[in-house]
Structures are given as C-alpha cells and as structure tokens.
Amino acid sequence: MHRSAQLRLGARDQGVALVVTLLFTGIVLMIIVMTSATLVTGARSGGADERRAYQALLAAESGLNTVMVRVNRRLSTTPYTGSTQAALQAWLAGLNTDPDAALFPATLTFTPKSGDVFTVESRGAASGAVKVALQDFRLTPVFLSGGMRLRAALTSLPRINANGSSKITGTSGRGQITTLATGLTAALGSAGVTATVKDASGLRTGDYVQVPSTTGPRFRVTGINGTQVNLTSVPGTLATALVATAGTGVDLLLNAAAQTTTSVTDPLTQRVSNATDFTVGETVTVGGFKAKVTALSSSGSAPDGLVLDWLAGQPASIPEGTEITRDLSAMRSASTIEVKDAQNALDSFGMDGSNDCQLVDKKLVNCEGEGDPLLTNGSSLEADRFFTQQLLGLSDEQLNDLVPISYPDASGNFPPMVNALRRIRAQDFDAMLKNGTSSGVLIVDGDINSNVNGNTTFDGFIYFRGNQGGKFNGNLTVNGAVAVRGGPIEGITTDDVVTDITGNLTVNFNAVKLRQMLMTTRGGLHLSDTQGTWRQR
Known part of the structure; x- marks a missing residue:
C-alpha cells in the first residue's frame, strides 16, 4: 500500500480510538455522577431518618426530665402514705389525670416495682419516628435524726x-417503750438473748432497756430486725435466771453509761448511749450525783460521750447501764x-x-x-x-x-x-x-x-x-x-x-x-x- 494511504488509515484509526475513549470516559463519568447522586439522595434520606429518631429520643428524654415536677406536685397535694406495690400503683394512677399532661413532650407510663420504687417509660415521637426511654425512680420518706433534745x-x-x-x-425519765410479744428466757450467766417485742419502732442499737420494767435486769440493744431485738445482758444485773411472759413491759432508759468507769475523776469523760440528746451546759444526774455537761466527746465521727464537771461530790464508780437523767x-x-x-x-x-x-x-x-x-x-x-x-x-x-x-x-x-x-x-x-x-x-x-x-x-x-x-x-x-x-x-x-x-x-x-x-x-x-x-x- 502506498505510504500516504497508510498514514491516512492510521490517523482515522486514531480518531476512532479517541472517540471511543471519549465515549467511554463520558459513560464512566455519567456512572460516577449517577452513583454520586444516588448516594447523596440516600444519605439525605438516611440523615433525615436519623434526625427524626434523634428528635424522638430527645422528646423521650425530655419526658423523663418532667417526672420530678409531676411527682413532686402530686406529693404536695396528695401525699403518698402506702407501702405496697398495689398502693403505689393506685397513687401513680393519679398522674395520668394531670391537667397539664398534654403540654409535656412525651407520653409517660408509670409502673411500680415495689411499694416505693417505680419505672417510668417515656415514649417520644417526631415525624413518625418513635423512641422509648426508661428510668427507675425511688420514693424515700424524710425522718428527723431521732434525738431527744427537748428539755x-x-x-x-x-x-x-x-x-x-x-x-x-x-x-x-425512763418509761415503757414496748412489751414482749412472746416469752423471754435468759439463763444465769448468759450473755445474749433474742426478744420478740410487740413494736420495736422506738428502739435503736445501743439503747439500754430493762426487762421486766423497773425491776428486771438491764440489757444493751445490739441489733434490731423487725420485731426481733438482740440483747446483751449488762454485767452484774442478771443475778438470777430471767423468765418473762408475753405482755411483760420493756422499759427504755433514755440515756445510760455505755461503759463501766471504775475510777471517777473530776472532770470525767464518760461514754454514754444517745450522746446527741445532750446540750453543753445542761445538768445531769449520774448515780445520784449532779454534774454539768461541759462538752460532747467523740471517738469517731459522731459524739458518743460526755465531759462531766461534778457539782457536789461524785460517785466512786459508774457501772455500765447506770441511768443518766437529764434536768x-x-x-x-x-x-x-x-x-x-x-x-x-x-x-x-x-x-x-x-x-x-x-x-x-x-x-x-x-x-x-x-x-x-x-x-x-x-x-x-x-x-x-x-x-x-x-x-x-x-x-x-x-x-x-x-x-x-x-x-x-x-x-x-x-x-x-x-x-x-x-x-x-x-x-x-x-x-x-x-x-x-x-x-x-x-x-x-x-x-x-x-x-x-x-x-x-x-x-x-x-x-x-x-x-x-x-x-x-x-x-x-x-x-x-x-x-x-x-x-x-x-x-x-x-x-x-x-x-x-x-x-x-x-x-x-x-x-x-x-x-x-x-x-x-x-x-x-x-x-x-x-x-x-x-x-x-
């Protein structure tokens, strides 16, 4: 073939190849653009779903944040005094009639787990998306410290x-705090016994009691479980075996010496039961002798003793369980x-x-x-x-x-x-x-x-x-x-x-x-x- 003809044919082939290359490149670019568009569309759709879900979760969480307001408002108008799961269920039902419930961002469901614990299910919604958040809450009653400071x-x-x-x-002074619900036997020399009482609500660990009232031996309360009271006899007071029947009175000594002091000094630091009952400056009587409380002493984080300044004479010793009477x-x-x-x-x-x-x-x-x-x-x-x-x-x-x-x-x-x-x-x-x-x-x-x-x-x-x-x-x-x-x-x-x-x-x-x-x-x-x-x- 003539050389010029060959050159023309090569140029044409190159042109075809270029066109093919350009077409292929365009198709690839179109695919990329279409794929990108599809991905963007999907991302936008997925992002919208995520936003709706997030907004629904925020609504559910906001609903939980209203629990304190709703429950405390009901407590102020309708105090809860129950102690069973059924009683709590009945009381919580009143929250469903809250006139402002429609203003809250979520629907709340209250489910008791016991007499004082309940679960709140908060259901939040946003543009068709729904999220549920749950949280447990506890109702705890408020009590005073229990000290007998009134004089x-x-x-x-x-x-x-x-x-x-x-x-x-x-x-x-002392007085009957409860009675025995069943009989109580304490053998001579026995250190500890367990008494079942009618009502132990007025007793605390560390108290001193006397069974029977006024005339019986003295015991230190070492543990309380319901109406079961663990007692440790005070040395020297259980002179004979104790046999007490149901209905026998139990006296509480409001305050007593919590240790034996064999050598009494002036002033004296004496460990006592219920030290927080006392006020610095008041007068007390110990073993028939009067003393002024000049300070409260402590061997730990809370006061457990008194610093006593004797006013006129002092006892030779103070046995454990000796009653300390306040003025x-x-x-x-x-x-x-x-x-x-x-x-x-x-x-x-x-x-x-x-x-x-x-x-x-x-x-x-x-x-x-x-x-x-x-x-x-x-x-x-x-x-x-x-x-x-x-x-x-x-x-x-x-x-x-x-x-x-x-x-x-x-x-x-x-x-x-x-x-x-x-x-x-x-x-x-x-x-x-x-x-x-x-x-x-x-x-x-x-x-x-x-x-x-x-x-x-x-x-x-x-x-x-x-x-x-x-x-x-x-x-x-x-x-x-x-x-x-x-x-x-x-x-x-x-x-x-x-x-x-x-x-x-x-x-x-x-x-x-x-x-x-x-x-x-x-x-x-x-x-x-x-x-x-x-x-x-």
Whole structure:
C-alpha cells in the first residue's frame, strides 16, 4: 500500500480510538455522577431518618426530665402514705389525670416495682419516628435524726404568762417503750438473748432497756430486725435466771453509761448511749450525783460521750447501764415565767410529780426553767439561731430543706396529719389542726393570728417559729411538747414578746413516747432517680 494511504488509515484509526475513549470516559463519568447522586439522595434520606429518631429520643428524654415536677406536685397535694406495690400503683394512677399532661413532650407510663420504687417509660415521637426511654425512680420518706433534745414540755424564748387554766405535767425519765410479744428466757450467766417485742419502732442499737420494767435486769440493744431485738445482758444485773411472759413491759432508759468507769475523776469523760440528746451546759444526774455537761466527746465521727464537771461530790464508780437523767421541767424560758397565785396551782406545772415553782405568800415563784441560760446563748440573734439546733439538731436552713412548706388544697383543706412531719404557714394553723386529732411533728412559720378555741388534740411536738400570740384560749391538748421561738427569723417577723397560755392548754409530756414519736414520724417523700437504670427500648 502506498505510504500516504497508510498514514491516512492510521490517523482515522486514531480518531476512532479517541472517540471511543471519549465515549467511554463520558459513560464512566455519567456512572460516577449517577452513583454520586444516588448516594447523596440516600444519605439525605438516611440523615433525615436519623434526625427524626434523634428528635424522638430527645422528646423521650425530655419526658423523663418532667417526672420530678409531676411527682413532686402530686406529693404536695396528695401525699403518698402506702407501702405496697398495689398502693403505689393506685397513687401513680393519679398522674395520668394531670391537667397539664398534654403540654409535656412525651407520653409517660408509670409502673411500680415495689411499694416505693417505680419505672417510668417515656415514649417520644417526631415525624413518625418513635423512641422509648426508661428510668427507675425511688420514693424515700424524710425522718428527723431521732434525738431527744427537748428539755421541757413548753420551751419559749419569750417570757411565759401562765396565769390561766393551763396545766403541764409529765414524766422525764425512763418509761415503757414496748412489751414482749412472746416469752423471754435468759439463763444465769448468759450473755445474749433474742426478744420478740410487740413494736420495736422506738428502739435503736445501743439503747439500754430493762426487762421486766423497773425491776428486771438491764440489757444493751445490739441489733434490731423487725420485731426481733438482740440483747446483751449488762454485767452484774442478771443475778438470777430471767423468765418473762408475753405482755411483760420493756422499759427504755433514755440515756445510760455505755461503759463501766471504775475510777471517777473530776472532770470525767464518760461514754454514754444517745450522746446527741445532750446540750453543753445542761445538768445531769449520774448515780445520784449532779454534774454539768461541759462538752460532747467523740471517738469517731459522731459524739458518743460526755465531759462531766461534778457539782457536789461524785460517785466512786459508774457501772455500765447506770441511768443518766437529764434536768427536764414543765416550762423553760429565756425570760421570766409568771404563774397564777392560787394555791391549787401547785399541781399545774410539774414534772415527775414535783412542782417546778415554789409557793411564797400564796404565790408561785422561783419557777424552775426561768431565765434558762441554755436559751440565752449570747446575743438574742445567736439564741435565735441556736434554738432550732437545740430542739431538733438542725439549723433553720437544714430544716427548711428537709421539710418544705405544705399548702392547703383549693378548698383550703389539708390531708389528715397522722404520724407526719409537716411545715405550714401560721395562717394555715386552724385548717391544719382545729377541732380534730393529729399526730407527728408540726413546724409553724409565723405568728398565730386566730384563737385555738375548738376541741383540738395533737400527739407529738409543735414548734412555732414565730409566736402563738396568746391564742391558746380553747381546749388544746398536746400529748408531747410545745416550743415557741418568737422571732426574728429570716422571712418570719413577729411583734409578740410573750408566750401567753392563759387558756385551757394541756400538755402531757412523756419523754420516752415523745422520743419514739420523733424517731418514727414520717415527713414528705423525697424522689430520686436510680443511677444506672436509664435505658432505651
């Protein structure tokens, strides 16, 4: 073939090859573009799904975040007092009728697991996507510390005017706390026994008891499991074998020596049961001798002993289980105590059968508890701040956090107060108690401004953090104790300078029963989530 023809043919082939190459490249590019478009479309679709799922999960989580608000609001209007799974189920059902439920971002389902634990299932939705988040919650009741710090049936920072028909009596020392539910046998020389009692709610490990009441040997409580109480006999008190039948009384010694001291010094550091009951500066009696508490001692994180300064003589030794009695009286005031001048008033204000006042020229004077130095701790402001601490072992701030104010319902009523710990405004005092029977510990913020003139009974302790303003003019019976702070306190003002009990106030003080009440009184429930239980479904 001619060379020129060959050159033309090669050029044509090269052109065809170039065209083919370009076409192939275009097809590849088209495939890439189409694939990329498909991937982008899928990514957009997948991203939208992920966003919807994420939004649904956020809604579910937000629903869980409303549980505290919803449950606490119901607790304030309808307190939960049950202890079984069925009771909790019935109470939780009321949350489904929450009028604001439609405003919450998720649908909640409440399922009890026990009498105080429940699971919340929160179902959140967003554009068709649904996510479910779950969390367990626990309701825990609030209790006071249980110390028996009250030193009078009526304690008042302001002066006390008792020129009426009021009557205050009581017992300040040991007393029957429970009875045996079954018989109890303790052989001579035996160290430990287990007693089944009718009710162990007023006992604590470390307490000292006497079985039978008053006359029997003494034991130290070493463990409590329901109504089963483990007892260790106090050396030297189980002189003969003990055989006690069901129904036998069990006495509680509120405070006792927790160790034997063979050589008594002055001053003396003595380990005792329930050391937090005591206040520095008060007078106690040990083995028939009086001493002043100058400090609380501790061998660990909490006080377990007293530093005693003997006032006049001292015992040769203090065996374990020796009762330590505190100086309790009918009335105590940081100021004066004025009582009526009739001779029949001699039995109106006494503790343990002995009147607190002396009769001089047919007038009761020199009342024990008048000008109590423990209530005048420095300046009046310091005394005010110390008052709550002395009564309950808490600062005002701690008490406020522990016991939020309870308010009446829309009809102005409160739920019944039965063995409850509650704090109210002074203006709600009548609605809370009047013409009824209530029990527990009641803290009243502010001044009482209406007469308590109905037939009202309260079993427990009433603490006025303002003043009662002379409003005890009716038939008010308190089986326990009353304290009046007077003021001032932050957020609470008062212009009263006297605690006036010229009416028919009756206070029946029983130290053991009051201590049991302070230990077992149940306050509002505290709601908490259980860590580690959040999950998805």
